[in-house]
Amino acid sequence: MAITKKGIEKKEYIVEKAAAVFVQKGFTAVTMEDIVEACGISRGGLYAYYSSTKEIFEDIVFREKNVDYSFFTEGMENEKNSIQILTGFFEQQKNELLRLDTTIRRAVYEFFLFHKEAALEDAVKQNYRETVSIISRTLAYGIARNEIYKITFEDTEKVANHMIILLEGLSILALSKQISRDLIDEQLEIMIKNLI
Amino acid sequence: MAITKKGIEKKEYIVEKAAAVFVQKGFTAVTMEDIVEACGISRGGLYAYYSSTKEIFEDIVFREKNVDYSFFTEGMENEKNSIQILTGFFEQQKNELLRLDTTIRRAVYEFFLFHKEAALEDAVKQNYRETVSIISRTLAYGIARNEIYKITFEDTEKVANHMIILLEGLSILALSKQISRDLIDEQLEIMIKNLI
Amino acid sequence: MAITKKGIEKKEYIVEKAAAVFVQKGFTAVTMEDIVEACGISRGGLYAYYSSTKEIFEDIVFREKNVDYSFFTEGMENEKNSIQILTGFFEQQKNELLRLDTTIRRAVYEFFLFHKEAALEDAVKQNYRETVSIISRTLAYGIARNEIYKITFEDTEKVANHMIILLEGLSILALSKQISRDLIDEQLEIMIKNLI
Amino acid sequence: MAITKKGIEKKEYIVEKAAAVFVQKGFTAVTMEDIVEACGISRGGLYAYYSSTKEIFEDIVFREKNVDYSFFTEGMENEKNSIQILTGFFEQQKNELLRLDTTIRRAVYEFFLFHKEAALEDAVKQNYRETVSIISRTLAYGIARNEIYKITFEDTEKVANHMIILLEGLSILALSKQISRDLIDEQLEIMIKNLI
């Protein structure tokens, strides 16, 4: 079927409803029937737009890939303290870690583990790179403002990677219920202390 | 069914053969038929011992949970350099990260993401605690020997947690092909540098 | 729906485009969607004229049923040699047998085999009779001109039937790839030899 | 599933029941569900042996391919009259043509028309060759016995082909209800008359 304007809206609708299903059931456990039900449409209707849960899921991730970095950019533009910016970012990440049952993250991990082949690899790699980049810049901004002095301009990228990897680790451990809220607080504090 | 000695041996046999299947296909994609095939036994025969892939997988993880910490304990008993012990541990972890397709780790993550309920939670939590403990002790041992001086006895547990979380982060990123070998090297180096 | 002049033209358009689809895919494999695509019209639009592939196909066959016998009639009017006329006809049939993938014949056979009920029976029976008739007359014409002498006026219809049945046999064997070009040549030659 | 002796018997059972379905409904119209019903087994049970109607049908044709030529061979061994043998053969073919609704022939044609690719091509080609061969030999036997004198030893193969092609033509015309019983009689008579 040719995708018309109305078709685009329908896809948006499906993606939205399906996302809720993936949040609740993860990736593998979701069937086309589940999504049909969630959308309140017919089987055939769904298949006109997407022909597998994988396709729908990829679209969800693809649409979400444009992470909003305004938090960082606006912070720097308004000459906010770099440590405050980073602390704010960590706080935000922490909150997400604490309510993982209401985000699609579990499903995303499941998706990547389930599909050995390089599904969506480019999208997530780009996302990873962009996050490293914005954190690096924020660190450099903090060094320039003498707020961060335990690392040099040279180290910014390494440290940015370190932060993201740690957040990923916290994520997966939170999902497998292996860590407590306190541990998250503690580890994020360490990240900040290593800067100042 | 009464579990006889023979029955225990049979379970060991099944677990061993099934593990190879999980390594290859992950968790969700494995069917009872796959395991029947790998074991060369009958369906009914398999069901006499295990009634789902989940049960088999839990047994695999349960049997593997007794991680071998002799690497650390022997190192300390033989008065080896603490940095060498930790570097050796990281090296070993790195090698595992680089050949994730030959370990059961992908399946383990998949398993935990797939089952929302607290399957095996206790076993992995205990494993987590034990690993934190042995690394902590190694760090304390290094501090006592003046090999590690950037952290104090107070910090050992925090740093141990930090290391494990980072390794988890590297693991999940490696599984979703988001990081390179160089990045792994770099990040493990940072961990050591933060000590000395 | 009242059939307007415009409607008739539209049906002609649909029949033409649909025929190409049937040539390519046979009868059973063709869906309404295929025809919609080939026509570049809407589903609803197609259904306004035809409500099944069967109906469309019947119309195609019905419109084609008026075989052009001018080849025979003109030949006789121009006092051409009867053997030449028949040889020309066989040649033409042979060429069709050799490029069955570009004719609708496969679909026609499929159609008749698929529909047990007497769909289009009258149309094809009439076509059969007409072909027998024109060949009979050509044979009689040849006998009258002493070009054909192995058969009598009495036999013309039998022989005409024989020819058509043989052509049908060649057709179905060609469609199931059981005969070669040489075999076709050989058998058509026999038909002629049996006359002179 | 490994095919055991019991499995072979089951396949025979399925093939037998399925054949009846194909006789009644042709090829294309038959679904796996139809066969499941006819066999009185479960879906999964059927799929353990065959994974498509095509596969089942091929097996049916394959098992039937060993046509029984004893009619010809025994006839010649017992020094029966060649014309009687051939007439008997034609009679037998005629009877089959008159009760096409009780044979699988319609389905076979449909199968070959539906599958453009060379399914079973070898089997039917071999069958064709064998039939040509036995008829040729019977013709030669008749010539040797001076029962057949309108053709020479050289012509036997051509004539055998001619007979088979004509039978195919009669078959397809009978299936599409284009010919009568009388016409069949007439045409088979011609075949005999062309010999003596």
Next chain:
DNA sequence: CATGAATGAGAGTTCATTCAT
């Protein structure tokens, strides 16, 4: 205990057909 054929629930997929716009 072991076997493996058989079951059937449930997931995936296609398409003729309808109907609001």
Next chain:
DNA sequence: GATGAATGAACTCTCATTCAT
């Protein structure tokens, strides 16, 4: 009349699970 999104019945296919032997 024309459009094409939506429907849902009908098929295909897979697997966990059972049970007679």
